[in-house]
Amino acid sequence: MVVSSHVPELLIVGLLTIVVGGLYFVDLLWYRPKRQRLAMEKACLNVERRRRGEIAAIPPSPDDYHYGISFDSVGLTVMDLRHQKSKPVTMQWADVSRATAFKRDLYSVDCVCVRFDRFGGNGVEVDEDMAGWLRLLEALPQHLGDCKPHAEWFSSVALPPFAQNPKEIYLRASVEKG
Numbered sequence: 001m002v003v004s005s006h007v008p009e010l011l012i013v014g015l016l017t018i019v020v021g022g023l024y025f026v027d028l029l030w031y032r033p034k035r036q037r038l039a040m041e042k043a044c045l046n047v048e049r050r051r052r053g054e055i056a057a058i059p060p061s062p063d064d065y066h067y068g069i070s071f072d073s074v075g076l077t078v079m080d081l082r083h084q085k086s087k088p089v090t091m092q093w094a095d096v097s098r099a100t101a102f103k104r105d106l107y108s109v110d111c112v113c114v115r116f117d118r119f120g121g122n123g124v125e126v127d128e129d130m131a132g133w134l135r136l137l138e139a140l141p142q143h144l145g146d147c148k149p150h151a152e153w154f155s156s157v158a159l160p161p162f163a164q165n166p167k168e169i170y171l172r173a174s175v176e177k178g
Contacts, residue, residue: 069130091116098116098172100114111129140169
């Protein structure tokens with residue numbers, strides 16, 4: 001009588017399971033964290049490079065930014081850097097009735113924004129992913145007299161994460177609160 005044995009097949013299946021499981025744990029415990037850390041370092045370096053370029057007044061690149069903010073003593077302009085033929089959005093400082101800082105939840109990250117409202121109700125929204133953002137925040141108290149400095153409100157808007165945290169940073173004297 002012949003007895004068939006499945007021992008060789010079981011050994012091969014067991015060895016394959018150990019090899020695949022070992023590779024999975026190497027990926028899970030070593031490769032993925034390393035890849036995520038390198039991606040985060042690259043993103044931080046890119047943000048720092050963009051910030052240094054903005055401080056040095058280097059013209060923004062459409063590769064780095066989709067939109068750009070420019071401003072002067074009259075008002076601010078938001079332009080599409082990738083589509084030069086699109087019409088820029090402008091707003092004069094004299095038309096600003098209220099400015100509100102808040103955060104948008106973009107699922108994996110937050111985006112700090114400032115909305116400038118006109119007396120008529122419409123307005124202009126800018127955010128931290130636009131070229132010229134830091135310079136605008138630093139200059140707001142100069143152009144909107146009673147506007148709170150960005151150092152005074154930024155952390156209360158930024159924290160806690162994934163909440164809107166709206167903060168009124170400017171209200172024209174002739175506009176009464178609700």
